[in-house]
Amino acid sequence: MHDYDLLVVGSANADLVVGVDQRPAAGETVLGSDLAIHPGGKGANQAAAAARLGARTTLLARVGDDAYGRMLGQAQRDAGADTTGLLEGKDAPTGVALITVDSAGDNSIVVSQGANARLTPQDVAAARPLFQAAAVVSLQLEIPLETVAAAALTAAGSGARVVLNPSPPAPLPDDVLGLCDPLVVNEHEARRLLEGRTEGGSGNDLPGTPEAWAEALLELGPRSVVVTLGAAGALVATPGTATVRVPSPAVEAVDTTGAGDAFTGALGWRLGRGDGLVDAVRYAVRVGSFAVTRAGAQESYPSAEEIEKAGGTGGTSEKGTLT
Template sequence: MTVNGEVTVSGKRAYDVLVVGSANADLTVRVARRPGAGETVLGSDLVESAGGKGANQAAAAARLGARTALLAKVGDDAFGELLLAGQRAAGTELRHVLVERGARTGTAMIVVGPDGDNSIVVSPGANARLSPADVTDAREAVAAASVVSLQWEIPPETVRTAVALARECGTRVVLNPSPAPERLEGELLAAADPLVVNEHEARQLSGRADGGPAEWAGALRALGARSVVVTLGGDGALAADDGGTVAVAGVPVTAVDTTGAGDAFTGALATRLAAGEALADAVRFAVRVGAASVTKAGAQPSYPTPGELP
């Protein structure tokens, strides 16, 4: 039913998390060492799996039990089918995933070194065609969600439209501006609750070359962000909001592949925020999910269920 313009189920919103973002096929090769400029190295057999920041965050949230929907665009090719199958396996609602005829699905080419770190090149494909109009057409889904999670692998104007619509509908915005733009407008920062950035993104968007995570988070809040989360890889994360700044320690694990770990973190964070948890508590949970995700190969295939957390 609809109450005050919000779609609800038994008095609650129909979705915990709506992810508006990218969907890519991940093509992954493992190497003994990553090549330098002009160099060729031999790698493992190519592995094809479902990925993309938006699809990853949706899969992570769904596997954790959140009622999750994805608004994304894929091509009518084999990679598009791969992505849809991955979301079905995770338990994501797919009615808002659009299939663009004649388009190629977004593709990420990933090289993973022996330490688990990776280098990634993304070809946007159908992601570049996810338009503001597509978001406007999905207004009911935005209104039906407790949290809308966004990234920066779709057109910026589409992100802006989704943020504006979420604010109109009273839906909380989790904004992960990755890959980071040169700057974020004030209205995007003002809507971010939280802004989720890694160390490089925090330094760039805050405009501060010095200091550390607490200083970068403080600078981003001074620029208008309602709350900020800085992810620190194996060292955990930092959360900053009106309640203060909290450093959350990392969980010691043996890293196999870090691909998609940040997306696992963000999907978990959105899940707990949708459940009403305080930011610092949600970050503590998300750190555990991110740590679990690096212990297996791939992005979505590595995402844990609640029973698999360290």
């Protein structure tokens, strides 16, 4: 029996959000809504999403000794997550994400890493008891790559399952790829990981179907792959078996910010509970689709009761997205 269903190692940011009719092109100025400030960061989002669903969750992350850092700690506690691993320091400000959300609910994001860039392999080593207590460790790439690698290796050495979303996308070391179970990507992330590795070497064009993308990704070494497909849901691939498509419920999207994190947090929790990968993805698709129906990132995440009441599986919507 593990103390934690899920340990998330990653970023914690303050999200500064402005709504616009249309996101600006290069050199263009547009008027937006009043500024809204929300707790965010891919790591903090995933931990909050899992905790709201009822997971025993903790977050290993760094924040600054400032108002944003205190806000992020309180948001984790409000979601029900343990904050033992949330490290506060004076050497850097809390990370900030600058987000614009257009009238269709799509977003563009620029991240200032701040304290996230100071999460080190030494922090991972000091937190080894958290890894030993966790069934699943979830990772993203808004912290230094050497820290991601240290966390993946520490998780594997502790017997924990590794879930990794390479966002923002960057090349991953082979030893880290080999531990991913699953590697979770959207189309953009799949394209970046396959750059230079597809036939012809350019990587500019993905193979013809999502099934082919997943097969190409499996050849890089992960133990399993999950590809999120926006309104079409997600696809699950494991070596030697047929890929499985999981459809998404039909929803009207309000704001896609953090929906992919809701998906990954829910996925990690269900795997930590002992679900098979396909069943875990089915549940995670429902959670991610629910999240896009509300504004914000962590504020949009549902409880298990809300998911149960929403019910329904299958069906797709052009406006429902998982990114």
